Amino acid sequence: MREAKHYRGTAGFFDTHAHLYDHRFEEEGRTPDDVLLAASEAGVTRILIPADNIATSRQAVDYRNTNDGKHGVSLFASVGIHPHEASTYSPEAEEELVRFLDKETRQNNGIMALGEIGLDYYYDLSPRDVQREVFRKQLVLAKEMDIPIILHERDATGDCLDILRDFYKRGALRANPGVCHCCSMSPEAAEEMVRMGFYIGVDGPLTFKNNKKTPEVVKRVPIDRIVIETDSPYLTPEPNRGMRNEPEFVPYVALKLAEILKSDISDICRITTQNGIALYGLMG
Ligand SMILES: [Zn+2]
Numbered sequence: 001m002r003e004a005k006h007y008r009g010t011a012g013f014f015d016t017h018a019h020l021y022d023h024r025f026e027e028e029g030r031t032p033d034d035v036l037l038a039a040s041e042a043g044v045t046r047i048l049i050p051a052d053n054i055a056t057s058r059q060a061v062d063y064r065n066t067n068d069g070k071h072g073v074s075l076f077a078s079v080g081i082h083p084h085e086a087s088t089y090s091p092e093a094e095e096e097l098v099r100f101l102d103k104e105t106r107q108n109n110g111i112m113a114l115g116e117i118g119l120d121y122y123y124d125l126s127p128r129d130v131q132r133e134v135f136r137k138q139l140v141l142a143k144e145m146d147i148p149i150i151l152h153e154r155d156a157t158g159d160c161l162d163i164l165r166d167f168y169k170r171g172a173l174r175a176n177p178g179v180c181h182c183c184s185m186s187p188e189a190a191e192e193m194v195r196m197g198f199y200i201g202v203d204g205p206l207t208f209k210n211n212k213k214t215p216e217v218v219k220r221v222p223i224d225r226i227v228i229e230t231d232s233p234y235l236t237p238e239p240n241r242g243m244r245n246e247p248e249f250v251p252y253v254a255l256k257l258a259e260i261l262k263s264d265i266s267d268i269c270r271i272t273t274q275n276g277i278a279l280y281g282l283m284g
Pocket residue numbers: 017019050116231
């Protein structure tokens with residue numbers, strides 16, 4: 001999306017969620033160099049690469065360390081166990097997360113969050129009781145290690161809010177607890193997340209014609225709480241829906257946000273990037 005370059009202002013776009021190590025890139029002959037060049041040409045200056053298990057935590061960190069700064073794009077990573085993978089959570093896995101989250105290791109490897117963690121009752125790839133237990137364990141870890149979380153929640157808003165409310169009331173959530181990534185909650189639930197301090201992440205589904213809920217969410221949530229993302233290689237925004245998603249498409253999410261909020265894309269770019277910087281505690 002080269003025309004977006006003209007909109008980006010000085011901050012550039014921040015794709016706060018892109019699985020750049022995914023095998024689809026390599027299988028389709030798309031190198032990190034290709035991806036970051038295209039992103040840079042679209043005005044993207046920052047990308048966070050999230051993980052979903054121990055193997056992808058290592059891959060996210062390796063990708064970040066190998067490619068950080070290429071074509072002027074700053075890269076960051078997260079580590080964590082996704083609800084799909086909750087059954088793989090073990091004392092050894094937790095020890096490895098703790099090693100990654102050590103202050104010095106974090107700084108040296110650009111690790112800015114614990115995630116994706118949460119609940120997914122749509123796919124139910126791990127038993128629900130195990131998902132809840134592993135979510136709670138990682139919330140404890142996030143508070144102990146003083147790091148924001150990346151929340152993945154699908155068809156589990158009730159249980160997810162119950163757990164987060166419980167932590168919040170006990171003062172066991174961080175002041176800046178993290179982001180509800182690819183938020184598919186109701187406007188009321190999203191507002192409650194914001195009251196607990198969370199940011200709301202929006203991506204391709206915001207641009208889908210049949211999605212009535214997310215536009216309502218972004219109208220109700222304060223603009224200084226919204227971050228944009230692609231969830232590459234999934235959830236490609238219109239007009240490229242169906243293609244492999246890449247960070248270069250994140251401006252389409254910003255454009256849609258500008259349209260819904262009757263705002264200017266350069267303002268949306270500036271504000272969502274500032275929000276991403278605040279969320280992950282980066283240097284502006
Ligand atoms: Zn993801």
